[in-house]
Amino acid sequence: MITIGQLVNNGIKKLEEAGIDEPAANGELIAAFVLNKSRTYIRAFGQNIIHEKEEALFNKILGEKLRGRPLAHIIGEAEFLGRLFSISPTVLIPRPETEELIEQSLKHLSISQPQNILDLCTGSGCIAISLAFLFKTAKITSADISAEALKVALKNAQNLNVEQRINFVKTDLFEQIEGKFDFIISNPPYIPTDIIATLSPEVKCEPNLALDGGADGLRIIEKIVKEAPKYLSKNGLLALEIGHGQAQKVVEFFKSKEWLAPKTGKDIAGIERFIFAQKK
Numbered sequence: 001m002i003t004i005g006q007l008v009n010n011g012i013k014k015l016e017e018a019g020i021d022e023p024a025a026n027g028e029l030i031a032a033f034v035l036n037k038s039r040t041y042i043r044a045f046g047q048n049i050i051h052e053k054e055e056a057l058f059n060k061i062l063g064e065k066l067r068g069r070p071l072a073h074i075i076g077e078a079e080f081l082g083r084l085f086s087i088s089p090t091v092l093i094p095r096p097e098t099e100e101l102i103e104q105s106l107k108h109l110s111i112s113q114p115q116n117i118l119d120l121c122t123g124s125g126c127i128a129i130s131l132a133f134l135f136k137t138a139k140i141t142s143a144d145i146s147a148e149a150l151k152v153a154l155k156n157a158q159n160l161n162v163e164q165r166i167n168f169v170k171t172d173l174f175e176q177i178e179g180k181f182d183f184i185i186s187n188p189p190y191i192p193t194d195i196i197a198t199l200s201p202e203v204k205c206e207p208n209l210a211l212d213g214g215a216d217g218l219r220i221i222e223k224i225v226k227e228a229p230k231y232l233s234k235n236g237l238l239a240l241e242i243g244h245g246q247a248q249k250v251v252e253f254f255k256s257k258e259w260l261a262p263k264t265g266k267d268i269a270g271i272e273r274f275i276f277a278q279k280k
């Protein structure tokens with residue numbers, strides 16, 4: 001017989017030995033999934049005995065994780081701003097930085113309740129759906145070039161009961177987008193093509209379409225900055241997540257008479273990761 005705490009600690013040790021990132025978080029998350037409880041429960045009730053069936057499931061998931069599969073793909077879900085999102089290998093696994101993108105955006109909006117919002121490059125829909133909860137009267141458009149990603153985003157909106165408020169559009173950036181928005185937000189693909197091969201095996205399990213930002217990583221970001229003014233209302237906000245080291249170049253893209261000077265934002269690691277710009 002083994003306790004939850006012993007099982008989790010054994011798991012953490014194996015994850016550490018295998019060089020897997022964030023071993024403690026992963027060990028706890030696996031136990032939380034297996035027991036259908038929160039991570040707080042796992043920490044608080046570590047002395048409880050775990051049943052054999054649950055121990056076997058924990059070890060099965062741990063084995064897959066040790067073989068380099070992302071946890072979100074193994075268990076089919078990931079948490080974003082306190083809500084659970086279904087995840088498949090056709091969408092990017094939501095990242096904590098993107099939670100920060102949303103949180104920081106709120107400080108840059110010129111109005112407290114934007115009524116028309118566009119989430120460009122929506123993936124799992126984590127941004128659009130989180131905004132549907134923050135802005136209860138807003139109409140939201142969730143756009144992606146991938147039909148598979150849009151299916152996942154729709155499923156997530158249905159699971160969280162906000163599908164009536166979100167319009168899902170399959171489009172290459174703004175091609176099929178109509179109307180004006182108070183707020184356009186995007187976490188686009190921004191990794192330079194050559195860098196993708198050097199990323200961890202787990203990141204390489206994610207769709208290339210969600211990662212590849214062209215030779216310098218800026219192909220899609222540049223297009224968004226160029227096109228966005230046509231789709232923004234006066235004083236409307238464009239909020240973008242960008243890659244490490246890209247801020248200076250991205251700021252240059254905003255040097256046109258349509259934009260007020262953009263502001264950058266740092267993520268929790270101190271990296272300039274966000275750009276916020278208001279249309280004049």
Ligand SMILES: C[S@@+](CC[C@H](N)C(=O)[O-])C[C@H]1O[C@@H](n2cnc3c(N)ncnc32)[C@H](O)[C@@H]1O
Pocket residue numbers: 091092093094095098120121122123124125126127143144145146149171172173187188189190209210211220
């Ligand atoms: C980095 S992921 C972001 C997913 C999600 N918004 C998030 O933050 O977790 C980028 C997404 O952009 C989509 N995408 C790539 N190129 C696109 C394009 N030209 N037009 C629209 N969406 C595109 C991909 O399919 C992918 O879902």
